[in-house]
Amino acid sequence: MIDKVPVDKSRVRLIGAVEESPGPVIYWMSRDQRAHDNWALLFALEKARILKVPLAVVFCLVPEFLGATLRQYAFMVKGLQEASSALNKINIPLILLRGKPEMEIVRFLKDNKAGMLVTDFSPLKIKRAWRDSIAKKIRIPIYEVDAHNIIPAWVVSNKQEYAAYTIRPKIKR
Numbered sequence: 001m002i003d004k005v006p007v008d009k010s011r012v013r014l015i016g017a018v019e020e021s022p023g024p025v026i027y028w029m030s031r032d033q034r035a036h037d038n039w040a041l042l043f044a045l046e047k048a049r050i051l052k053v054p055l056a057v058v059f060c061l062v063p064e065f066l067g068a069t070l071r072q073y074a075f076m077v078k079g080l081q082e083a084s085s086a087l088n089k090i091n092i093p094l095i096l097l098r099g100k101p102e103m104e105i106v107r108f109l110k111d112n113k114a115g116m117l118v119t120d121f122s123p124l125k126i127k128r129a130w131r132d133s134i135a136k137k138i139r140i141p142i143y144e145v146d147a148h149n150i151i152p153a154w155v156v157s158n159k160q161e162y163a164a165y166t167i168r169p170k171i172k173r
Contacts, residue, residue, distance in 0.1 A: 007043040007145070015135050015142040023115030023140070024054040028105055029094075031122040032147040033059070033079050035086035040145035044118040045092075047143075053115060057087060057094045058108055060101040102133035109138055121146040 027044035035041065041057070048055035059080060084094040097104040109117060119131060121144050135142050 007039055007046060011039050011146045012043055013144050015131065015144055018139055018141045020051070020141055021115045021139075022051075022053070023113045024048070024056055025051065025116045025118060026109060026112070026114045027055065027057045028101075028117060028119040029057050029059045029083070030101075030120055030127060032120040033076065033083060035083045038120075039147035040118055040120040041147070043143065043145045047116060047118065051115065055092055056112070057083075057092060058097055058105065059094065060097040060099065060104050062101065063098070101130040102137075105130075105134050106137045109134075109140065114140055116140055117142045119144055 025044050025048040027041055029041070032038050032040055044055055044057075061077075080094070080096070087094050095108070097108060105117075108114075117134070117138070117140060119142065122128070131142070131144065
């Protein structure tokens, strides 16, 4: 399932310039809610192996998220159970937090003396706001990994594209 596959470094970017510190690597799973084919998880595992520290995966269940319904939450929780089962087979815990990520993730990182945070990239403004808020409150490196797109979004373009015809030439390059 999870192997020692090197992660393409163009998929990874460091948020802030903070030096690595001792402590576990924490992968904040958000957009890419899966244990298989997840570049962010592979990067976190790679970092934990290099640093010889434990790895834990956290997911923060937000009580209200962009008008999601009970049915959508039920589907998501079922997927998280599958991810947890797959991660447990290789001794990586999946910890479920509940509340506002900018508060709960920070609390978890501090309580567990985390040395690094890895998260998956999301273009949503709310996720970027959470990430930026967390970055202001902690003094450990945050790595963001584009685990969703075939070509990492920041490699294709450094701005928001408004039409397919403006992004196609950039992708082809």
